[in-house]
Amino acid sequence: ETGVTQTPRHLVMGMTNKKSLKCEQHLGHNAMYWYKQSAKKPLELMFVYNFKEQTENNSVPSRFSPECPNISHLFLQLHTLQPEDSALYLCASSQDSRGSGGYTDTQYFGPGTRLTVL
Amino acid sequence: AQSVTQLGSHVSVSEGALVLLRCNYSSSVPPYLFWYVQYPNQGLQLLLKYTSAATLVKGINGFEAEFKKSETSFHLTKPSAHMSDAAEYFCAVSDPYNQGGKLIFGQGTELSVKP
Numbered sequence: 755e756t757g758v759t760q761t762p763r764h765l766v767m768g769m770t771n772k773k774s775l776k777c778e779q780h781l782g783h784n785a786m787y788w789y790k791q792s793a794k795k796p797l798e799l800m801f802v803y804n805f806k807e808q809t810e811n812n813s814v815p816s817r818f819s820p821e822c823p824n825i826s827h828l829f830l831q832l833h834t835l836q837p838e839d840s841a842l843y844l845c846a847s848s849q850d851s852r853g854s855g856g857y858t859d860t861q862y863f864g865p866g867t868r869l870t871v872l
Numbered sequence: 873a874q875s876v877t878q879l880g881s882h883v884s885v886s887e888g889a890l891v892l893l894r895c896n897y898s899s900s901v902p903p904y905l906f907w908y909v910q911y912p913n914q915g916l917q918l919l920l921k922y923t924s925a926a927t928l929v930k931g932i933n934g935f936e937a938e939f940k941k942s943e944t945s946f947h948l949t950k951p952s953a954h955m956s957d958a959a960e961y962f963c964a965v966s967d968p969y970n971q972g973g974k975l976i977f978g979q980g981t982e983l984s985v986k987p
Contacts, residue, residue: 773939
């Protein structure tokens with residue numbers, strides 16, 4: 755595998771379910787990101803991890819819970835979601851989010867997980 | 873605060889015609905600017921980025937963009953459209969002086985290419 759991979763690619767869940775999204779980067783990067791892409795809206799940054807530490811939580815509801823066990827893997831735990839949470843969830847990685855390049859380091863995106871909440 | 877406006881949510885061109893996708897930004901400091909492309913069922917891919925060097929930036933797949941400070945614009949162009957260019961294109965801005973500065977994305981422009 756190369757680049758950034760995400761599983762599953764599609765997920766349908768009820769509002770009472772618990773599920774997890776997985777992201778893995780094979781680029782040797784130190785920073786990983788979760789974005790939400792809703793129809794007709796700009797990409798919304800959700801979380802940033804740098805060297806496994808969370809450095810950004812963009813006022814995301816607690817029903818979304820990220821985990822970063824190592825610099826190559828990032829998870830997003832989903833619990834009691836709402837229908838308006840249906841979206842494409844994109845993971846990205848970059849060399850570093852807090853180095854001299856800051857967020858301007860090129861971010862490499864995975865293909866996303868299409869989430870539908872019923 | 874920084875912001876990005878992409879003019880036109882949908883642009884349609886004929887194969888071989890000029891592609892022009894418009895992006896205007898708002899920033900209190902000289903920004904870094906990016907264009908990303910998203911093909912169907914894929915993530916975003918960097919096309920090109922401006923980081924305060926040359927104002928005309930060349931990217932992949934024959935695309936280029938010109939940073940015009942006086943117009944606060946960073947429009948994306950390609951001289952001759954190809955069917956494979958059909959995708960959604962996102963302009964983004966970042967504050968290079970703020971290590972907490974995020975990438976702020978525009979709403980995207982969907983490019984259709986007619987045969």
